[in-house]
Amino acid sequence: MQSFHVNSFGAAILLSALFMGLLGVLVIAPIACIEFTWNFLATHVCAAPVINPWQAMLLYLAVACMVYLFGWVQIEIKTGTVE
Secondary structure: OOOOOOEEEEEEEHHHHHHHHHHHHHHHHHHHHHHHHHHHHHHHOOOOOOOOOHHHHHHHHHHHHHHHHOOOOOOOOOOOOOO
16 A cells, blocks of 8 residues: 655645635635626626626625525534533
């Protein structure tokens, strides 16, 4: 059987790459999709202004807050004791 050893620097690089990939999938990709969709559809359908990535991020956060406030997604943290 072959074993695979990773030193601490390699583990730090691997974890940071994993974190950045997760950040890209969960945050940056939806913001890019929101910006592209808004700038492509809203400007052609009605006279809406073009938005930048920061405004797309605020729109993403506003929609996330509305989803949470309407109760469509509930976040619960429960703790318990192990006997």
